[in-house]
Amino acid sequence: xxLASLTRAVRTQNWFAVFIEFVIVIAxxxxxxxxxxxxEARQDRVRERIYLEQLLIDLQSDAETGRxxxxxxxxVDAAAQRVLAVLEGDGRSxxxxxxxxxxxxxxxxxxxxxxxxxxxxxxxISTGALSLVExxxxxxxxxxxxASAEAGRQWDELLREEQYAYRAAIRGLLTREQFAWARxxxxxxxxEPPGFNRAAFLAEARTRPEIVDSLRSMGAxxxxxxxxxxxxxxxxxxxxxxxxxxxxxPVRQQEAxx
Numbered sequence: 001x002x003l004a005s006l007t008r009a010v011r012t013q014n015w016f017a018v019f020i021e022f023v024i025v026i027a028x029x030x031x032x033x034x035x036x037x038x039x040e041a042r043q044d045r046v047r048e049r050i051y052l053e054q055l056l057i058d059l060q061s062d063a064e065t066g067r068x069x070x071x072x073x074x075x076v077d078a079a080a081q082r083v084l085a086v087l088e089g090d091g092r093s094x095x096x097x098x099x100x101x102x103x104x105x106x107x108x109x110x111x112x113x114x115x116x117x118x119x120x121x122x123x124x125i126s127t128g129a130l131s132l133v134e135x136x137x138x139x140x141x142x143x144x145x146x147a148s149a150e151a152g153r154q155w156d157e158l159l160r161e162e163q164y165a166y167r168a169a170i171r172g173l174l175t176r177e178q179f180a181w182a183r184x185x186x187x188x189x190x191x192e193p194p195g196f197n198r199a200a201f202l203a204e205a206r207t208r209p210e211i212v213d214s215l216r217s218m219g220a221x222x223x224x225x226x227x228x229x230x231x232x233x234x235x236x237x238x239x240x241x242x243x244x245x246x247x248x249x250p251v252r253q254q255e256a257x258x
Contacts, residue, residue, distance in 0.1 A: 048132040049247065051124055055142070056243050058117045062149075062236035069114035069229025073222040076112075079104035080215050080222075087205055087212055098196050099189035105174065106182045109166030109218055111159050114229040116149035116236070138246055145239045152228055162221045166214040173205055 082096050082104045096104075121142065124130040133139045174182065177194045205211060244250065 047129065048134070051120065051129055051132060052243050052247055054120045056240055056247075058120050059236045059240040059243070062116045063233045063240065065114050065116070066229040066231070066233030066236065069112050069232070070226055072110070072112035073226040073229065076107060076110050077219065077222050079110075080108040080218060083108045084212060084215050086202070097189070098198055099185075099192055101198070101201075102174065102178055102182050102193035102196055103185040103189040105170060106167075106179060107186070108215060109163055109170070111163045111218075111221060111225060112229075113156055113159065114225065114232045115153070116146070116232060118146050118149065121146050135246055138242055141239055141242055145235055148235065149232070152231075155224065159221050159224065162214070162217055166211075166218055169208055169210040169214045170205075173201060 082100060086096050086101055121130075124132075130139065130142075133142070175195065178196055181191075181193050
């Protein structure tokens with residue numbers, strides 16, 4: 001309709017009408033572009049919120065991973081102390097029965113690596129969605145968090161080597177059935193280990209000084225894992241608090257205390 005009106009105005013050389021029709025056309029185009037821009041901006045904010053909410057879920061998982069890591073190091077250290085006490089024959093071993101000894105032996109060399117879940121962050125980088133985050137400080141905090149999590153993994157192979165060394169040191173001390181029973185206990189003894197002969201076990205184990213050496217070395221490993229786990233929880237809680245603030249959600253007490 002506007003095009004027809006404009007055509008008639010040109011034919012009749014009604015330049016004022018031409019000008020008015022031209023202004024209407026331009027205004028319509030500008031308004032159309034503006035509406036499209038507003039709609040895209042609204043969609044971007046929706047997408048940003050979805051990604052931030054997913055990051056929040058990942059961070060809550062990371063914080064819990066860290067707390068599990070701390071608890072794991074405490075249990076593994078306790079198991080290592082029980083095995084050391086028995087092998088060294090000191091008074092602390094008096095309360096360590098066969099079940100506790102067998103259950104503790106494989107568990108004493110366990111290493112729980114506190115790994116951060118970076119799946120959402122990697123997706124945001126690969127798809128360019130990181131640009132959706134408007135808060136510059138939050139974007140910087142995200143980069144710092146995931147860079148720190150990645151940097152902490154440079155020691156993982158060394159920690160695994162310590163774990164492998166301990167497993168090599170205890171190889172053959174337990175039968176397949178005893179080892180399977182011990183693994184099922186998760187470091188805590190329930191019932192009796194199948195066919196376990198304590199005297200024969202001690203006679204063989206005490207000919208392997210590498211067991212004690214490895215257990216003492218694993219103590220440093222557990223301290224490293226404890227520190228890594230603590231840092232992961234604290235950093236995850238702090239970043240989660242920033243994201244909650246960006247989302248306009250209340251900060252949880254756990255996050256606020258960090």
